[in-house]
Amino acid sequence: MGDQHFKETVELTLKVIGGKWKPVILCHLTEGTHRFGELRREMPQITQKMLTQQLRELEEDAIINRKVYDQVPPKVEYSLTEYGLTVKELLNVMSRWGEKHLEKEKELRKSD
Template structure:
């Protein structure tokens, strides 16, 4: 049996699943509980509909996110973290805290940046 993919260190596997610009942001929003696609778009204003759909499908394929379709008109689709997705809690909270500290240091050093929210407590609900 031939090896399909070789990883040199564990972080490569992690980044293969949740790496990139959008996936960690999506997961942090889902850490607050199930969300409809439109609400995710409002919470992540710079992502295109196409990119959001693509990222959600990849997360679903990796069993990090669950997609639930309600049989109604208009169609209602909701995304939520799977049990496997919830195991990313500590990692995503740590990334958020690190980013908050970094943003504060940048502000203290005179950079004109704004962090709209420091709310990373969604995962604390699980």
């Protein structure tokens, strides 16, 4: 019935970086360090609560670093950890698949 280990590891990957927002957050962080407000501006559809939750989960899974500066107003920066940088390869594969899917959608619309 298929490779159980394969299924389990895909499920684990989706648990860590899956969902609507985590891949988008990770794409932004592959470009470098971002402050919370920058991420909010770059993703206007995400709520503050959801962004905070997703960042916390990524931090708990050692994918991102959260650096807090002791100043007023508070300054917090987010960046990929060394381990988190390994996700870029996966994001590149997802992007290539998305390109192929766009082409397929165009073909389907032409045949309608």
